[in-house]
Amino acid sequence: MNIEALVVKIASRCNINCTYCYMYNHADQSYKSQPKFMSKETILNLKNKIKNHCVKHELKKFYVILHGGEPLLTDVNDLRYFLETLSSLDKESSINISFAVQTNGILISEEHCKLLNEYDVGVGISLDGNEKINNQYRVDKKGNGTFENVKKGIEVAKKHLNHPIGCLSVVNLEASPIESYETFKSLSFTGINFLLLDENYDTLSNDDIVISDLKNSNWLIELFDYWYKLDDKERLRIRKFEDIISYILGSERGTESAGKGENKIAVVETNGDIEPLDVLKICGEEFTKHKFNLATNELDDVFHSDLIKTYYNSKKYLAKKCLACPVNEVCGGGYLPHRYNSKNGFNNPSIYCKDLLKVITHIQNVIIDDIPNEIIEESGVKKVTYEEALEMIENNIPNIESTGYMDLLESFRKNELITN
Template sequence: MTEAVRRVSTRRHRGRAPHGPAVAAQAPTFDSATAPAEPWRPHGTAAGGDDRRPRPFDQFIVKLHGRCDLACDYCYVYELRDTGWRDRPRAMAPATLDRLAARIAEHAGTHRLAAARIVLHGGEPLLAGSDTVARFAATATRRLRRVRARPDIVLQTNGVRLTTDVLDTLLRHGVRVGVSLDGDRVGHDRHRRRADGRGSHAEVTRALRLLNHPDYRGLFEGLLCTVDLRNDPVATYRALAAHRPPMLDFALPHATWEHPPPAAAPGAAPYGAWLVAAFDDWWAAARPPRVRLFDSLVDLWRGGTGGSEVVGLATASAVTVETDGSIALADWLKAVANGAGRTGLDIHRHAFDEALAIRERTTTPDGLAGLCGTCRACPVARVCGGGLRAHRFSPERDYANPSVYCRDLAALIGHVAERLAGAAGTGSPGTPGHRVVNQVRMAAE
């Protein structure tokens, strides 16, 4: 593995051209089950405009606690390539949290952000204790309001530590909750277990019953489910929907061309077929609840900007802060290589603008310009967006590849196009809808 891979990114793009046309909506990060409450226009960009300044961070992934009370075998933080968590403190110190709140407000004020999205993450953030969550949320809220930025604080949890006392604290401080759940008991407990092998499904469903209580329902933002081909897609979707989440999302297992996804045979699209089955059940049920991936594809086909980091060209502008205060770029880089994403900066000595400058020097541009030639030539590139950037990585070509899930995404995108064409009565041969479907099928082949 090259030194460039071990540092911030796998390739330094020095002297590259500025960003292409700005995207009119901000995608939520892959690290949260929740989505921003509204589409956020990139900084300084008028509708239809082209802002060539670096897009500021408006999403902050806060590693409140660096350990977890579950031992999920697919976890990208602990079980894949990165081992940095071993050398960092278990939890953020109070002084680090205070400094972080100040740095977020500083960045929001400098760039006149209307809102700053803060995702409390881990590990399991509730291991830090609800009092720590409350103190940080209060401090961040106070500082952001001083610079006229709206705080948007979300806690992403495995759910096992949610109690009425915890939820009362979150309610007082306006902290919403996203929960990880992999479907029914069998599907969930296959991976999301404690270190001694005990499943966590019963504890999570107990927590979801609390979240659905009228006192706390307003805190419930969504469910995040990792796809496992061994789980029935329809049963999985229905098990998730039974908890009445305002939103849910399906996450593909983190994989790269160096470390391909499990059970993926060359030329096959098993994850696409799985998602198609779940999509059809969602579509037939008049589409409650919202499913971020599916809603995004429908919106993209209709000319919108989506709302998912996995498809479309609206990438998240997110930065990660580890428990020691060190600054890293996108958290999913932990799935790519050990140390990928580290900047060498920390909030004690550096402003977020310094990390922004590193991101501009070291990462591929947003939009079509950041995709490889194969993707740019694809008829559905603006819908697919190349997939999650981590899934494009190979040691030989860095991110200049299609997604390792290319065929899966093409199968799902084509199916969505076919459904939309049929719903609009444009699916007969020779019509635009029919031609779109054929283009997607050709791309998948």
């Protein structure tokens, strides 16, 4: 077991207040006890622990994603110190650090762009669609919409950054998927990663989102059908669709929420705490806290945590319904935070299970008509309708035996956590 990437919270606060934010507006409010910014001492500890980990596991490339909160709240000089300190690992130990930053875009300045260019930092900007759609949930501390300020930041980035800008967008069912796509295109994004709203069985309410009527899958399918018919030169990259296609065709790689393989990512908080996926904060107060810190621990120490082990193996440690599903190697059981229930921990399919199944079977059936027979034979992919897949799951479930890891998944029940 090893880590190949870290999401580093160089700032624990944000300059806006998105109403759906998993960091500030869900169950876990532990951010309030975190330092607002990462200290130079913690940055040096981070550098040394990355070095030790890469040397031990013979890794020559390591990924660092600057995150928050809002990472650009960090003073530009402190941001330079961070990038310079970690970049020095290349000269000292032949470890190449690849940087990216996820930002809401409002604070981007020409000075930021020069610095990000200097260290070849990839940039993603969060936006949910046009002004009306974005301003429903992505608001400032006074409740005002943020679209125009983000748009100004995008213009600065377009003018001064040397590389393309990606977009991270949460699906809004009130938006037209095609209008949203065209909005992103008009803003000169080169790629989009669409995310489903971060909810689980405990946080879900019928007022927030309906998961039984397949609205999310219908939204994504409408977008896919539009996107897939576009000429390659006109088409923006949509990571969710590209990933699903590659997994259908047998790719062995995966992301945190789909495909195969392990999740070799951890999070470092501003105080140096090493934690699993930060979206798991939606599962409860201090849910991700395990008392591992850069000051006293190596990165490998986090694998003593059952939660880290569960996250690391989340695409293998699946509920019975997932094991019975014909597309589980494509969806990977869905995003781990979306599987949580205080009654039985993570031993559940995703709350978006039916949506994922419908989207995947739709995409699979569309692309089969367009790929050569030899690839179809090699990958073993076959057409299966959504309804057929549901029937296969029901028929297969009785034949699925319980496995040892299911006890681990259920160990995160609320009563178990209180007892322990």
